[in-house]
Amino acid sequence: MKQSKIFIPTLREVPSEAEIKSHQYLVRAGFIRQVASGIYTFLPLGKRVLQKIENIIREEMDAIDAVEMFMPALQPAELWKETGRWYSYGAELMRMEDRHERPFVLGPTHEEVITSHIRDEIKSYKRLPLTVYQIQTKFRDEKRPRFGLLRGREFIMKDAYSFHTNKESLDETYDLMFQAYSNILKRLSLNYRAVIADSGAIGGKDTHEFMVLSDTGEDTIAYSDESDYAANIEMAEVITKYDKKQENEKPLEKVDTKDHKTIQDVAQFLHVSPSDCIKSILFVVDDEFVLALVRGDHEVNDVKLKNILDASVVEMATPEQTEEIIGCPIGFVGPIGTKNVKIIADHAIKYVVNGVCGANEVGKHFINVNPDRDFHIDQYADLRFIQEGDPSPDGKGTIKFAKGIEVGHVFKLGTRYSEAMNATFLDEKGKSQPMIMGCYGIGVSRLLAAVSEQLADEKGLVWPKSIAPYMVHLIIVNTKDQTQMDLATEIYKQLKERRIEVLFDDRHERAGVKFADADLIGIPYRIIVGKNASQGIVELKERSTGESKDIKKENLILEIDRIVQA
């Protein structure tokens, strides 16, 4: 394609609304343009990359016998009422009415639609298992759209759904999909981790998120420095073994701690370490009050608290609620003498000897506190957030933290949707059973942004060969020089004949402008036809390394062929 015929509006300035690298470069290099907050047009270069990502996804889906279909964006509200999500999804669900005032949803996902199709058409175990997918535009009314394509309101996803007669069959498809997602991310040259994620009520390790590592990611991942283990920080199990201090228990004593409230202040005032303190936080768990205890150097993980108690909603109690239930302000709360609250303690609390905790009285703390001796604990559990330095839950290596961008999600849904929507099949014995389902999503437009974010350098975008908008950027330094023009045109023709995708910068622009644009756009290989054209020599430059070399025109195509195949 000649650059004079395509539409690549590059910008010198950084767009003011773009906070992160990928957003800035995708706008500056002319890949995307905003139409409204969180809503983008993919300009020709952006569309080319999208298309290549989609093709890679298709190949990997087809390889595991997932079948492609295409469901509509408009979904009747009735389907969402069947699963209850019409009521529970909240403001992110885009809703509208048609001319007859019938309510519709602009689909953020398609569990309802696909389940309605399958329940209407599949009645027998003989037609299962089945895995279907689509690549389609989704809508989610983000409260604060940001980071360009990473958190938009209209975006492209590949979503897949599988239907099974038993759990083993679901496990099999889940594993295939897990592997397919891994393949996709590898083919995109992404540094990623598949992390154990929160599956809510379904529990266990039945859901993974695929995270692309990036400092601008919104999620924190806990990963092992020696194994494949990785988890969302709220999901990482703590298996740390603690030692009990070799110290005799001393008598409990109430002391004056003035207005020191935080663990840090109290520990300093009492000349103890924060790890000797007991942090006591009151939570409202569904309709019950629960006092959660962790060591002063640890933090309560509310997702764990929720899972331990098999609760729907966990919220920290307000200062008013704390005052009412405990009888003192936050900062002096402790487990000794509390009534009508369940006390759940992290395992580390068991090993506290002669510790410190709030005395439920303004300006007072207890010292020489010994759990189980001085107060009753209803349940010990893994209640705290993992920390860097903790042992990896798989027993191999030590935990480190990284930031990640979620690009994919595989999920064992079980029978949540099939039961709500009555999607049943007759088993071998003629008995009606709800289908067992899995769902699997990968963000197509988000992958485009994630690759940009992870691979870009200080000059602009850097595309891997697998999804580059073009393989070669052919640049003519001086379009008025006939020798350069002839040679560039000849090379352009040769590349096209070889079906090597080439963008030919034939614009009448200064060389500086062309090079800066080329750096921004980030096509893997650049052929520069300049002064040495008269000797039949051009420059071949690799975008990712910046390495360049002069090469004779006779050897050029062979060399390009070689590096394209590599």
Place this chain on the structure above:
Amino acid sequence: MKQSKIFIPTLREVPSEAEIKSHQYLVRAGFIRQVASGIYTFLPLGKRVLQKIENIIREEMDAIDAVEMFMPALQPAELWKETGRWYSYGAELMRMEDRHERPFVLGPTHEEVITSHIRDEIKSYKRLPLTVYQIQTKFRDEKRPRFGLLRGREFIMKDAYSFHTNKESLDETYDLMFQAYSNILKRLSLNYRAVIADSGAIGGKDTHEFMVLSDTGEDTIAYSDESDYAANIEMAEVITKYDKKQENEKPLEKVDTKDHKTIQDVAQFLHVSPSDCIKSILFVVDDEFVLALVRGDHEVNDVKLKNILDASVVEMATPEQTEEIIGCPIGFVGPIGTKNVKIIADHAIKYVVNGVCGANEVGKHFINVNPDRDFHIDQYADLRFIQEGDPSPDGKGTIKFAKGIEVGHVFKLGTRYSEAMNATFLDEKGKSQPMIMGCYGIGVSRLLAAVSEQLADEKGLVWPKSIAPYMVHLIIVNTKDQTQMDLATEIYKQLKERRIEVLFDDRHERAGVKFADADLIGIPYRIIVGKNASQGIVELKERSTGESKDIKKENLILEIDRIVQA
């Protein structure tokens, strides 16, 4: 793909809501399913055909240097207010509000969005011309969605937009696009006509519709039986030459015609031919009353009336308005003695000798009416609908009528959008000019339906090779027969190795069910592995002709290769 692993829910019964062949078969053969009125899911087979149509369109677009991009479905209302279409588009425009109550449109088309991008990025004649396109989901809230994919509310279109500095450049792109659309329809094996369509205010022959011929089409096409000429019936120019009757003018006379009102009744009562009568119809043209005259055997074409008078709105006057202005009921209206109305007559009226017309008095008509002698005509014009038997406007052959399904539209927009949205460029002299635009649409999902409608037979769908979901349908008659199973599996493997797309019906179903399904689905070639498998012989059957022959397995692949290439 094994049929046991794909999702093809076929039906024996005709769905009650499906009025036409394509709709019935696409549902029965498991290509589509309705999600809501006018809103469909493309099941795996439907999606495969869509994808192939899209690829053909892409190839033809790329060949004329149109560049692909992808614009969002959600469009801010502000853009539509700039062009005024927010107010004028009516109830078919789907509207919604986001969580912040900002109004949006679900795009039925993208003139506003693309024009906003181009005005923001292109300032100089040096960057023009430019042609962009997208394949994207559109929304239109049809009052009465019907005919399956033909008149839906959510559908897939390829829309293209071109931007130019002058009309010659627009003409050039228009011609390229016209040719590209012709190529697409030919590659889909469609019998179609490119017809001259109504371009409204822009006038002339600057718009064509591509019509697939079909008895179920909603549009009537007038075409020549000897040339390429074709036009929407309301656009076809009438060039008929009339002869004046060789008869002396007689004195005008008012006669009693009782309660005869229609041309037919009056002509019969007076023993004259309808072609001797003058039909007079009162219209409201913008704010003016106009009396339109055509011969009794002709019909007034209101689109022509609108174009003749360069009007915005043309409506037939109500009985009340007619009484008020003319002073008598419809049925007795005539041009003699009318006041304050403009009289426009079709050319044929000039040749009426001693004709008949209403006398503007209940129960009375004039006979021996001679136009220009008995009343004044403000303007003679081409005012009537063309009829079968009229000469073709291009001078070649005679007009015939056919019904058509509109699948594409090319349109010279001119500066309508660029002026409204201030999309200007600086010309060679540094002067600011509005860009000249063209727009071009072709219905992707509608093409799928049109091909179904035109090519299907009494047994089911019949796909052309270019967009068939699979090329070969491999059917095993008895899955319990190991010899048949082995041979079918071997053939399946060989076809896959040759990259010939094959659907392998490996289901444990009766042969009758499999054959009926295969007929419904309409894959071009069928290989049937049955009783003769033990002798290494299979049956090869062509779907469109029904012709079949036995073939030895050694020769099968070569034969398939040959017919696939053909």
